[in-house]
Amino acid sequence: MRYVRLGHTDLTVSEVGFGGIPIIRLDEDTAVSVLRRAYESGITLFDTANAYRDSEKKIGRALGEVRDKVVLATKTIIRDAIGAVEQLENSLHMMKTDYIDLCQLHQIAQETEWDIVTRPGGALEALIKAKKQGKIRYIGVTSHNLAMAVKLVKTGLFSTVQFPFNFIEDAAKDELHIAAREYGMGILGMKPFAGGMIDNAGIAFKFLREHSDVVVLPGFDSLERVDEVVYIYRQPNTVTDRDLKLMQNYRNELGKQFCRRCEYCQPCPQGVMITAAMSYKVIASRMSPKVAIEFSKIPMESVTLCTECRECIDRCPYGLPIPDILKVHYYLYEQHKAESK
Numbered sequence: 001m002r003y004v005r006l007g008h009t010d011l012t013v014s015e016v017g018f019g020g021i022p023i024i025r026l027d028e029d030t031a032v033s034v035l036r037r038a039y040e041s042g043i044t045l046f047d048t049a050n051a052y053r054d055s056e057k058k059i060g061r062a063l064g065e066v067r068d069k070v071v072l073a074t075k076t077i078i079r080d081a082i083g084a085v086e087q088l089e090n091s092l093h094m095m096k097t098d099y100i101d102l103c104q105l106h107q108i109a110q111e112t113e114w115d116i117v118t119r120p121g122g123a124l125e126a127l128i129k130a131k132k133q134g135k136i137r138y139i140g141v142t143s144h145n146l147a148m149a150v151k152l153v154k155t156g157l158f159s160t161v162q163f164p165f166n167f168i169e170d171a172a173k174d175e176l177h178i179a180a181r182e183y184g185m186g187i188l189g190m191k192p193f194a195g196g197m198i199d200n201a202g203i204a205f206k207f208l209r210e211h212s213d214v215v216v217l218p219g220f221d222s223l224e225r226v227d228e229v230v231y232i233y234r235q236p237n238t239v240t241d242r243d244l245k246l247m248q249n250y251r252n253e254l255g256k257q258f259c260r261r262c263e264y265c266q267p268c269p270q271g272v273m274i275t276a277a278m279s280y281k282v283i284a285s286r287m288s289p290k291v292a293i294e295f296s297k298i299p300m301e302s303v304t305l306c307t308e309c310r311e312c313i314d315r316c317p318y319g320l321p322i323p324d325i326l327k328v329h330y331y332l333y334e335q336h337k338a339e340s341k
């Protein structure tokens with residue numbers, strides 16, 4: 001396991017971090033044992049979000065005793081200062097700490113969101129103040145929208161940027177990662193398995209390890225998964241022609257089937273929350289169907305408003321058949337609701 005400095009910060013972290021979503025579906029004792037196994041195996045960066053239900057609480061319980069040996073990263077999805085402060089205080093309480101190493105503005109994808117967080121009384125003002133108070137060490141940002149992510153990097157306001165990165169979604173390696181390096185920012189790669197579409201960890205990490213300053217954040221839901229990933233990272237990395245061909249096969253097969261959450265398709269004239277609803281299948285597999293029906297209730301109910309006008313399809317750069325996928329996801333959501341009764 002290598003350790004990497006995050007840009008110009010003084011945070012040095014394991015080259016592979018711990019993504020906090022999948023522990024949502026684990027009971028607390030199991031989640032704690034998975035987190036501890038990761039820590040004992042050399043993983044030192046733990047990334048979660050206030051929105052990931054009890055993930056922060058589980059991290060706090062598992063790592064409270066080794067707080068000074070780990071880097072804790074979380075995110076706030078709240079856009080106004082008052083709400084962001086409340087959420088930060090909650091994160092501190094849940095993670096049993098008096099400081100967050102890296103607090104990120106969560107999923108800034110649209111200009112409107114950027115306008116809200118940066119206006120007086122916006123969330124960014126609150127995070128800057130919290131940093132001065134010592135409650136946050138560094139401020140970062142996450143996005144699924146490439147153009148917006150590049151813009152956010154170039155503001156010079158953030159210490160890190162987190163964006164999807166895997167061999168199917170590799171667009172970030174060009175302009176975004178280059179700009180982040182120029183601005184001295186740490187680069188965090190979310191979705192190393194393309195939201196579950198890549199089912200071969202070996203090949204996924206072969207690609208990612210070629211990008212040595214990108215710290216990737218796979219989710220872990222078992223001790224075996226931790227052991228598997230740590231084992232991979234302890235081996236030398238060799239990418240063969242056969243590996244490249246396999247990656248290309250995945251790209252050909254899956255590249256046009258899944259949603260990157262870039263939000264170019266929005267807004268929907270009927271108010272369908274397209275991006276969140278397009279993610280339902282992945283959310284259900286990562287959080288558990290029982291949690292997902294509650295977590296995704298508002299976006300999934302909005303799917304019933306779809307008139308199949310197809311406007312969104314024209315705006316999707318990947319040409320996804322959005323209304324058809326929404327229908328499939330809505331059917332799955334209804335099934336999960338029925339099963340949970």
Ligand code: SF4
Binds near residue numbers: 268270
């Ligand atoms: S097809 Fe449905 S989701 Fe897409 S823009 Fe039209 S109403 Fe909205």
Ligand code: SF4
Binds near residue numbers: 261266275318
């Ligand atoms: S449906 Fe297409 S445009 Fe909309 S978020 Fe997904 S990938 Fe982006």
